[in-house]
Amino acid sequence: MHNNNKELTLSAPLSGPVLTLAKVPDPVFASGAMGDGIAIDPLNDTLHAPCAGVVVHVARTGHAVTLRADNGAELLLHLGLDTVELQGLGFSMLVKEGARVANGQPLLRYDLDKVAQQCKSLVSLLILTNSQDFQARPITLKSVKVGEPLLHIIRRQTSTAEVDIEFAGAEIVGHVCIAHRGGLHARPAALIRQTAQGFKSKSQLHFAGKSATCDSLIGLMGLAIGEQAEVQVSCQGPDAEAALQALLTALSTTLAEDSHAVAPPMIAQRNRPAEAGVLHGVCAAPGLVGGPLFRLNAISLPVDAGQHDPQQQRQVLDAALSQVRSEIDHTLAQAKKHKDSAEEAIFAAHLALLEDPALLDAASQSVDQGTAATHAWSQAIEAQCEVLQQTGSTLLAERANDLRDLKQRVLRVLLGDTWHYDVPAGAIVAAHELTPSDLLQLSQQGVAGLCMAEGGATSHVAILARGKGLPCMVALGSTLLDQQQGQPVVLDADGGRLELTPGTQRLTDVRQLQQQQQQRRAEQQTQAHTPALTTDGLCIEVAANVASSTEAADALANGADGVGLLRTEFLFVDRQTAPDEQEQHQAYQAVLDAMGDKSVIIRTIDVGGDKQLDYLPLPAEANPVLGLRGIRLAQVRPELLDQQLRALLHLRPLSRCRILLPMITEVDELLHIRQRLDALCTELGLAQRPELGVMIEVPAAALLAEQLAEHADFLSIGTNDLSQYTLAMDRDHAGLAARVDALHPALLRLIAQTCAGAAQHKRWVGVCGALASDPLATPVLIGLGVSELSVSPVQIGEIKDRVRHLDASECRRISQGLLKLSSASAVRHACHQHWPLS
Template identity: 75%
Template sequence: MHNNNNDLTLSAPLAGPVLPLRSVPDPVFATGAMGDGIAIDPLNDTLHAPCAGQVLQVARTGHAVTLRADNGAEVLLHLGLDTVGLKGEGFHVLVQEGQRVSAGQPLLRFDLDYVAQHCRSLISLLILTNGDAFDLRPLSLSPVKVGEPLLHLTRRVLDPARPPVTEALGEQASARVKVAHRGGLHARPAALVRQCAAGFASQSHLTFKDKSAPCTSLVALMGLGIGEQDEVQVSCQGADCQAALQALLKTLGTALDTHAHPAPVTAPVIQRPAEDGVLHGVCAAPGLIAGPLLRLDALQLPPDHGQHQPEEQRQALGAALEQVRNDIRQTLEQARQRRDQEEQDIFNAHLALLEDPTLLDAAHATIAQGRAATHAWSAAITEQCQVLQQLDSPLLAERANDLRDLQQRVLRALLGETWHYDLPPGALVAAEELTPSDLLQLSAQGVAGLCMAAGGATSHVAILARGKGLPCLVALGQEILHVDSGRQVVLDADGGRLELAPSPQRLQQVMHAHEARQQRRAVQQQQAREPALTQDGLSIEVAANVACSDEAREAHLGGADGIGLLRTEFLFVDRQHAPDEAEQRQAYQAVLDAMGDKPVIIRTIDVGGDKQLDYLPLPAEANPVLGLRGIRLAQARPELLDQQLRALLQVTPTERCRVMLPMVTEVAELLQIRQRLDALASELGVSQRPELGVMIEVPAAALMAEHLAEHADFLSIGTNDLSQYTLAMDRDHAGLASRVDALHPALLRLIAQTCTGAARHGRWVGVCGALASDPLATPVLIGLGVSELSVSPPQVGEIKDRVRQLDARQCRQLSQALLDLPGAAAVRQACAQHWPLQP
């Protein structure tokens, strides 16, 4: 065999069909956890040496031999799967440890019929166990005869920028778990799995059906095609395998927190009557806008004749990748400053993809053949996009768009092209499929709307478009790409329509509606600092939901009457240890200071369920939303709550600080915390106590509202959780999210019962869930007895304006009848008739 101490060709040790390693029905081998290699389904009864070398090890049960080649490559030859269980029966070893063997020399014989009948599979492995030092290239995937060339090894020049891979030695651990992420294991949850696995020395992999993937490769993980609630096997090997396993089980079994911007559900395909001059699509982000339609074309590569210096091209690709990484890091920092978690998740996944070994190895292998870095990178992405699109999963097919985004960004860096589109403000963009970085650039240039031939309503672009307020239609079909550029069109995303030939009157109507909406928002903002009084003089407090002092400052400037919900989780997440008492006190005081003389409601720590803390390991739960979360976790870990209560007792002035307890289900929980608050106040020598309220977010709390109000100072309804618990529908379930509507009569009955029970003890009731931000719901909530609405800060002016249009007495009279309607749709229709919204 050819061997120059760098290159080595391994010959076939057996005769038979050749299989890629990923096709082996054993997760340890298929994922490369033992190393890279190849498999043969043997037709002969003798295993031969694939090269000259020394016998390092012979398995005690005779089913495997390990050789060390003269260039240092260590090759494991493993006969069959689960053959260790045969305890040597059927095997006859022909060599011994330490022996020098020549290429093609017989190493062991086996009884083909006996082994085939008594083990799981005869498929046999050739594994390079120290593969970090070598590049491996298969020479044949056709059936081979003994001694024919099989694999070519080249000693690798290790990149110091790439961290070494820790060999998976020692203890093993595995378990099964159902994947909780909405839509399955697509880019963002796969990035979380990769990030989790990277924190441990052990090697980890997932197995689903007959395929496996290492947790180090996003592409390989997505390529498994794992759907929501699919059960997978997690396997870890190494010194810290137990800790790694528990962490991965928690990561896979806990859904991403996408509550702030739930993705819309793509409606079933409806056969619409054909309309001349109208293209129908799916609404990815709502809105109505008119403007010139301009086509955006993808970057085209120049021809490549394949005669490049590999080292130069590797360096060029490395530089381009680093440039794109830096750009994404800047985007991430901006998203962190805005506390835009959706955007952070998207671009964290992109960063992980840029380091994905599946992509990088494929690109480097192509470069080694003399191809240009541009074509090597493009080919690597295209191949993986095809893998994802061939899976029976529309969501994973959409995730191929993330790969195409990185393809274009890195190509632009390689070619030195400016990252800018020549589009005027107000343009409506048409494209085959836009990428997240496309959207950010287009939004910065003032583009007014987006139209895509492909894409889906659950894509990352759709999420970003909704966050930017850009109307967006997807799945319009290829016809959109043939529309004349510059044509004036109407994008009616709400109706799923692109009007290609609107009349002058229609264009004028849409433009006037848009201008009126802009003017109304400006007026609302000017009046946002004024009190929200109904026409008959009832005062409604319109507060804001925030997560930090910066957001509180913006809310105060935007006219908020207070903070209706401070989510204190922001202090506890994304760190290695809990904040101490001083840090918490400083953070809470900063929020109070930012709000001037306005009151601030601070919710105690609400983690567990879908919000996990790295430094607070919790057992994996089959249904985390019904598990250890909110006040239950605080009771299980009282030191966390005690520290938080101490910090809250020391902010000033005490009368502006209100404390709210999440996930309360019974009076005993409230009394226990009130007693604890009193005890800590005595310890600190604090005479005043902050008001103590309860969050109504489970049906039990609503049904017990009268009894809770006897001991609480106020009640605040969290309609997001109350909806899913009442309707028994996960608000993050892709097929059910549109039905989790807090205007359902059952929810309205619980809200009414809460307000009635609170009134008997003279307590006020607020709403801090998403329903408070829905202008259609404002009159209903006022009519049922709610006196405080806590909304997203940008909506303070809008909700105050809505309150001023209402008569509270009429709201009370009409709201009671809504409780007897058959469903949420009927309630919404009645609200629109009684209290129509301005167009």
């Protein structure tokens, strides 16, 4: 490796076949929006440093690390695609931020099998994040082994073009990394524009030598800013300081729907063998449907005869724009009413595009020159679409589709036609590319599925289709549009296939499968709001694990009997200061309010050890999982817990709030907190005491369950931690994570002992770990004496349905036998035998 401050040779951080970025099945990376670089499909389980340097960033979820090489090149090493969704499961980071590393030094390990099963793709990236200053030139595009030469990094002759700044004087500037998923596309750009409009100052965004004013949505999108890219914000004017702070916050805060939404796995077409009678594409929304294929055609304009009265055409266009604005306002109001945040964000972006100065000025100029309003509007939109498509960003090319949607909507009004698509219910719609408003109309008409020749899995149409439960495929290619109108097809979105010539039997089978699935889901949902009783009359409470009031509202809508675990860490992480008592109280009260008359179990803050807070410096620990976490942290920093308990004691009605303590290992810890709680109740003049429960997540607590139950009102088993502590296997350890199975007979014995101990004092036991959401484990948990299961909101109907098909006395009899088995796999096998999953 030579380094003369200009050139640097990077060695391979992983072993495996090398791919260019264009071949990476992810639009953000493939488009180069994040920077220049290379990808490797790894065959080994350790990521190594490609050169000497300093670790400047370690991803919170352990799947990525950024190095700064000695010549200033910044290198993002990103393991797998969508691996952030694994929340660190299967990853083990070997270095810390600020550490100096040598060329070839191991940076992170991961469980090859576990991560491969759970993420979209293992393809890993080496991205040059400051590509404006450096260039990456591949040395090889064949397979490499760790340490072999991979890339030349060369400093560009001329640094980034100087940013043109309009104003001198009192201009203030800030730098920030874009937090929005997929970069600054239409929805986040609309948020930035809205933020900027709240201030008098003029604000601009600068990236890679280009600038855009924050009041132009198209300008902002045209900068092609990718996720995690660093941008410069400049503000000038009377309230510049406030505007800058607001914009920096907006740019670095993820949109709410993006933090939960997971784009479905993209299926790379090129890896598909050719198959007669089948078109392959990318799944945008899952599902399997059969039906007649119907092709949609776009509006075609008559030829413009020439000179029109500009004033009259401007009035026509203004009237059409006003009508479309009010239609979108109505759609927005409906989306707000139904709390559909994804739909709300999409149409808020459309509204912002309709007011975009770049677009309106272009249309006005054409009208002034005598062009018809229809053609002026159409040409203005197409010119802006061209701008977005020339950025080379797949994501922004998809956003051009939103502009085309507005073109269609305004043209429909201008042409005096409501433009109702004549498509029968149950049809599978084929189009070059659908727009969001097309999709809403089609979904109201009861179509069965959607397929597009173009489009991407991250487009607004894809988000809406997933929300509506409409199977949808994109990128099927132009052959789709040559198919005969009305021919029967099968759309298998999960498999990324459109079957053009299915036989009668295949169509019948698909229809039956469809009906069974729909019926099953509908039945489970209609019964989801009624209690879950076993066939012999035992009532099992099915509650939800949530982390916010929005998730609590979802849980209630899905039939939750209450909240079995509110993780309060969501208030404490990813911020610079601790939330004060009032902020905490408001957040907890919102959850209580969202749950109607149901009870809510609120776990006190469970951080420390492996979950660090920036504003709470704790000593570095050799074994964080065995260190200061849960209630131990509260012992070291009692003011944190005191503040949280005060916030909880102000909740109304207090009778619906139950408090849960994490990481308890002995009775004294519980007694100490109970005394503290009593003292605070007296101080606040409260006669009523909230119920106080204990998490059973360390073997000591399970073994002392009887003693703990004497002083606790209930026990809740956290199977995730209990598994790793019982089996002495770190569930984040790459080589061991797959073996951390909560159905291990040793775990089942601890669960049995917990339930038996609690029964001595007539206390109930719940399970809030991942095991509660596993339908295979439901009969075992009921058999061992668990009476409450806290699951993810979407699984409430399914788990309640599972309970209703079980006989509790039979569960008890069989579960006792399971305790004598020798391994987790033996237990799983026996469960499948006794209680098959239908």
